[in-house]
Amino acid sequence: MNKHNIIIAVVDDHPIVIQGIVSLLAKYKNIQIAGTFNTGRDFMSFLPNNHIDVVLLDIMLPDDNGIDLCREIKIISSGTFVIALSNHTERGMILKMLQNGASGYILKNASVDEIINCIYAAVSGNIAFSDEIKAIIARPSLPELKGSPQLTKREKEVLQLVAQGKTTTTIADELFLSPLTVETHRKNLMKKFEAGNSIELVNLAKQHLIIKQNPD
Structure with missing residues (x-):
């Protein structure tokens, strides 16, 4: 594909971000904004019936x-x-995006x-990064390259509640488990993530997008 008539969609839940990008791209005659979307579902409803070369x-x-989207x-x-x-600069997140088929990260x-x-670069078939991301990608990080730990459904449930700051007793009550079972799950999670404590466990889980980050 050449650089002519590139049809673009922008998906972001911050109107000011969308407005800024559209404004920046408006002066390029070979770029056409086909649509802007505040949610993933809105874009996925639009995509099957519309040709899009690039989605930001x-x-x-x-x-x-x-990343799943x-x-x-x-x-x-x-x-x-x-x-x-994105505003997120975690190397693991960047790699996951690429593994799921992305052509770049800005x-x-x-x-x-x-x-x-x-x-x-993307429409020419290359992987494209903004300058700061290039520097991050150049720094190897062994834990991130290992990939995400494989968790059971119950471990994911416990992890989500740990991330919410809930105590072992509260988690046990909510999941109808014994406190000892919850503690066993917690220990297994820390072992799988190689985390030293619950705070580190939650941070690592966020980097792997197993639990949600705060919105950017």
């Missing part, structure tokens, strides 16, 4: 995990290039030149 996709949406987009429209749009503070260059 927020990682954290109110109704969707952008990226996989869905590529299944429905394999020819659509997905470029992540920070929201990227310059217009960086955004345009990434769009052109």
Whole structure:
């Protein structure tokens, strides 16, 4: 694909971000904004009946995990290039986005030149990063390269409640388990994540997108 008539969609739950991107891209005659969307579901309803060359996709949406959504987009429209749009700089998150089929990753503070260059690189079949992301990708991180630990359904339930700051007794009551069983799950989770304490456990789980980050 050449650089002519690139049809773009922007998916972000912050109107000011969308407005800024649309404004930045407006001066490029070969770029056409086909639509802007505040939720993942709105975009997924639009995509099957509309041709999109590039989607600038927020990682954290109110109704969707952008990394999972990226996989869905590529299944429905394999020819659509997905470029992540985020404030998050965790290397593990960037790698997961790429593993799910993304063609690039841009920070929201990227310059217009960086955004345009990434769009052109993506439609040319290359992987594209804003400058700061290039530096992050260049730094190897063994824990992130190992991938996400495999958790049971019950471990995920316990982990979510731990992330909410709930005590062992409260978790036991909510899940109809004994406190000893909850503690066993907690210990297994810490072992799988190689975490030293509950705070580290939660932070690692957020990096792996097993539990939700705070919205960006």
